[in-house]
Amino acid sequence: MLSLQDSPDVLLDKKTTEGLASLNITTIGELLRHPPRRYVRQGHLDQRERLEAGEWTTVVGTIASSQLISMKRKHGQFLKVVVDDGHQRIEATFFNPRAIRRALQPGARVMMAGKVKYFREQVQLSHPQWAVIPDGDADTGKVIGSAMATEMYTADNELSEQDQEAPAFDRPIIPMYPASSDIQTWTIWNAVRRVLVRLPPQPDALDERSRLSRGLITADEALRKIHLPDTEDDIVAARERLKFDEALAIQTVLARRRIGGHRERAASCPPVADGLEAKLLRRLPFELTAGQQEVVAEIGEDLAGESPMSRLLQGEVGSGKTLVSLLTMLRVVDNGHQCVLMAPTEVLAAQHYRTIRSMLGDLAEAGELTAAEGATKIALLTGSMRTKGKRQTLLDVVTGEAGIIIGTHALLEENVTFFDLGMVVVDEQHRFGVEQRDILRGRGKDGAQPHFLVMTATPIPRTVAMTAFGDLDTSTLRELPRGRQPISTTVVPMGNGKWVDRVWARAAEEIGSGRQVYVVCSRIGDDGPEDELRKADDDPALRTTSVSEMFEELSNGPLGGHSIEMLHGRMPADEKNLVMDRFGAGDVDIVVSTTVIEVGVDVPNATMMVIVDADRFGVSQLHQLRGRVGRGGHAGLCLLMTKANPVSQSMERLTAVAGSGDGFELARIDLQQRREGDVLGSLQSGGKSSLHFLSLLDDADVIADARELAEEIVSADLSLADHRPLAELVDGILAPQKVAYLDKS
Incomplete structure (x- = not known):
């Protein structure tokens, strides 16, 4: 008996099965869940979706005109046929048309399949597959047309006779499927119909x-x-x-993940009266915001239980998530367990390490003469660490000397063994998959699972949170700490030389006042995709400025008298750390960087950010980037430089960022403009999304x-x-x- 789990080859021929496999359809169920992209109804094409240039499409209609036209540049003629599908007219062009011109006469009902082109907004098919469709009441006889199309039509008739189904063209509505040159829409529909005839009624969920x-x-x-x-x-x-x-x-x-997790066992971590958490709170030169206090209490309640916490902490840029996570990690350390803080990049991991060491002071100096009573040790583990340093860190981790371990994906390696892992904090969860999270779930002691806190500085619309993070309870920080300065954002057209000059003059003024500046570019050097670079050579408007180019331009131009450094992901870790250390210490005036500084980097004296080719970044990413400035006592300035057309979706996106500082509103706009499959990526483990009907918005x-x-x-x-x-x-x-x-x- 046929089932949805069966392979198509139990029923369909090898050629069809291979064609379906090219569309990633490998089971009967996937075939039936491969929905039509649109429908033809009584010859009318559903135009809710415009045909895309380059896609393969099938057209059913009547020939409105058929004309032989002489070629201008060489000897010969071509046949131009206009097919009216009842909604629009599509032009089809045939070369060497002598053998087919008599068949393709006005009034004939035809099916044509080919690759879409546009000329002056007119849909065109160049030398498509074709077949003349006989009238339903007439004796069909031999079908006239090209080999592939007649094969489709013949297969349809055979299927209809064999399964006592109405011929395809007699149906009131005909589906049109996403297809390719490997398998056409007609072949997919024939395969679907063949399956449905033999598929028994399906049980209902x-x-x-x-x-x-x-x-x-x-x-x-x-x-x-x-x-x-x-x-x-x-x-x-x-x-x-x-x-x-x-x-x-x-x-x-x-x-299942959420409820199953609650049935697992975790270490209970109640507050410790005079522990590290309490000591840090007493040392803070400010009070926690009401939002921070509320979130710390929510997380504390989870940690006190004996089921593993699974919580998402989301919040505005600069809302104090790092401090909240540190206080909760200290509570776990106070109870004798270890904590991990996993970051997506070495720059961010190193920044967290510096920030937490600075916040804790002698509370993080266990084993040193200057250590406070009850102090712990902070360890940093990244992939590029030298062998000697990595060996010592691994030893501190396995012996329990290190209470808090900060690192990158290197923490997931098999040789990393924890003494007693009680809590995992994942920063920027969208950079990690669910499977990577699960690796650390299994590293607890004696079968206990560590508590999990997932942080994101990208505010998440409710529908996305319910889907991409639906296995987690959610805490939200909306309130910014007192003292955070406003950030003014302006769009600067790069085509206006005076405005560009003013950008760098403004940067010089900021530096002259003792402040520092970020300049962010979309790529490192001449390393873009070959076709993109070729297009940029043909059209200067498409050319983007790299980090290396901008560094040279500023060094040899308007800001050459200042200290300028580059920062990007290909630099050795020690060089990246050195640049950030010098920038943090105020020894560097300008950092020209890629998005490695997107999240977590905290230099209070940096007050200005220039984002070059800002149209190449997403809405949420721009919001993240500008959150790096205005973190001290001075107001922030963000300039979005762009070559985007003033009337374009890219300019709309930039204008939205300039006009709003509300990350949650910008996240909604971002979702509207992006493919939802990107958002659902956190559920993925490498395969394509098989969601066709659900919209998160x-x-x-x-x-x-x-x-x-x-x-x-x-x-x-x-x-x-x-x-x-x-x-x-x-x-x-x-x-x-x-x-x-x-x-x-």
């Missing part, structure tokens, strides 16, 4: 009460109607059900509803043993994420 209360059709109906609709209502109903199924699959995964209510249902089901049946159809749904939709709840034995 929803019981009847849950389904009817939501006004949803059955899963089996949805899989059939999305491919074989009779009405527009069929399409709408199928999409609504398949959308809910995608939301339910994701939320079931997250509910538009479907907040669906996501919340699915979350509630998943929580209800998983709370009663964590293994999904009594909900096998739901387990199959999760496995089918999230197969690229390797989420396997099925018994494969």
Whole structure:
């Protein structure tokens, strides 16, 4: 009996199966969840989506005109055919047309398939595959057309006769699939129809009460109607059900992680009266904000329990997340356990190390003569450390000498053994996958799991938090600490020489007042993709300025009298640290950098940031970058330099950043402009997203509803043993994420 888990080769020929594999379709379920991109209804193309140049498309319509045209530059003629699909006219061009001109006459009903081109906004197909479609009532006889197209049509007729189905062209609505030159839309639809005829009714992940209360059709109906609709209502109903199924699959995964985690064992870490946490609080020259106090209390309540904490701490740039995380790590150290702080880059890891050492002072000098009573030791572990230093750090970690270990992905290596890991703090979680988080979950002592605190300085819209971080409880810091200065942001067109000159003059003024400046570029050197560099040579407007170019320009130009250094990811770690140390000490006036300074870098005396080619950065990234200035007693200034067209989406994005300092509002704008697949990447483990219907922006209510249902089901049946159809749904939709709840034995 055919099932959704079967490979297509149990039913389809080798050529079709290989074509489907080119679209990453490897099971019957993936084929049926590969939805049509649009539909042709009675010859009318659904134009809600504009055809993209270069994509493969299929057109069904009537020939409105057919004309032989002489070539201007060489001998010969070509045939220009205009096909009217009832909604628009598409031009098709054929060379060497003598053998086909009689078949392609005005009035003939045709199917054409080819690669889309545009000329003066006119859709064109150059030498497409074609077939003349016989009238339904006539004796079809031999189908006339090119080999591939006639093969499609013949296969359709054979399928119709064999399975007693209506021929494809007799259906009121015809689906058009995302396709390629390896496999065309017609072949995909024939494969789908062949599968649906033989597929038995599918079990439903929803019981009847849950389904009817939501006004949803059955899963089996949805899989059939999305491919074989009779009405527009069929399409709408199928999409609504398949959308809910995608939301339910994701939320079931997250509910299992969340509830399963609560059933694990972790070390209880209550407050210690005169511990390191209390000592640091007494030393702080300021009071925590109300928001910080509230979040510390939320995390403290989790740490006091015997289930592992899983919490997301999000907040505005500069809202004090690092201090909150340090206080909670000290509570864990006070209880005799170790903590890890994992950062995505060596620059940020080194910055955290310097900042925490500075905050703690003698409280972090265990083993030294100057150490305070009860002090701990802070260790730094990165991939580029020299062998001797790394060996000593690993020894401090395994013996328990180091209470707080700060590092990069190097912390995930097998040779890193902890004495008693009680808590893990992950900075900028979107840079790490779920699997990397799970590696550290298994490093606790005697089967206990460490508590987990995930931090992000990129504010997250509610729908994204429910999806990408749905296995975590959420704490939010919105309030900025007292003393944080406002940041003025302005867009500067790079085409205006006077304005550019004024940017560097303004930087000189800032330096003259004793302040420091960041200059951020989108790339290190002439290292972009070859085609991008070639385009830039052809069109100077597309050319971006690299770190090395900007360093040379400023050194030999308007700011040459000042101390300027470069900073980028390819520099050796000790050189990067030296530059940041000198910049932090005030010995460097200007750092020309890539986005390695995007998060966590804290130099209070830096008051100005110039972002060159700012249109090459995302909204949230720009917000992060400018958060590096205005962190001391002086107001911040951020200048967004761009060559973007004044009337463009890029300029809209920059104007939004300049006009708002609210990271949560900017995060919503960012989500609107980005592919949602990027956001869902935290669920991925290398495969393509198989979500086709769910929108994080538009479907907040669906996501919340699915979350509630998943929580209800998983709370009663964590293994999904009594909900096998739901387990199959999760496995089918999230197969690229390797989420396997099925018994494969």
